[in-house]
Amino acid sequence: MTWSVSSCFITLVVLFLWRIEDIAEACKCAPVHLQQAFCSADVVIRAKVVGVEVVSGNTKYDIQQIKMFKGPDRVIHAVFTSSSSALCGVTLETNKEYLFTGRMSTDGSMHLVMCDFIQYWEDLNGTQKKSLTRRYQSGCDCTIIRCSSLPCPVSAPDECLWTDWLLADGQSGPQAKYSACLKMRDWSCAWYRMAPSKK
Structure with missing residues (x-):
């Protein structure tokens, strides 16, 4: 017994x-290019975290919205995430500005998970910040394929190979920081490199 x-x-x-x-x-x-994150998100905003509390097993971060790049035509005052990292919850710092990509729930609240693109605003370069206003949106019909080892064939004309990973540059590579995958006049997609911006 x-x-x-x-x-x-x-x-x-x-x-x-x-x-x-x-x-x-x-x-x-899986790591995503900022353009991919922008295109797949319901909401993309720049905001400052100003408060935090736990509500019914979730963490509610009160935010001060600074700019809405994509999303509903209203101000978002809070974002929600699971209080558990095992359930893909994220931890944010108060008094810090972030770029958030996230989902809208049926009740109209914005939710974040670990796989969303969440980065300190100050860590984005000027080219990425500028691309959020128009450039990334214009490339949402294209598909970015992460290439981490050769060969990495392109299977369709609307695909761009993200090759920063071949040199282990990843999110710090030139395609991630200074390029967007855009549709050309022949309807194929290709990388468009933007001049580095210091703004």
């Missing part, structure tokens, strides 16, 4: 750990 209870306990522990690992796996996010 003791052996059966021990076996049952061990099985439950293994199942619990497997479930936790499964949840953690769900939060592994």
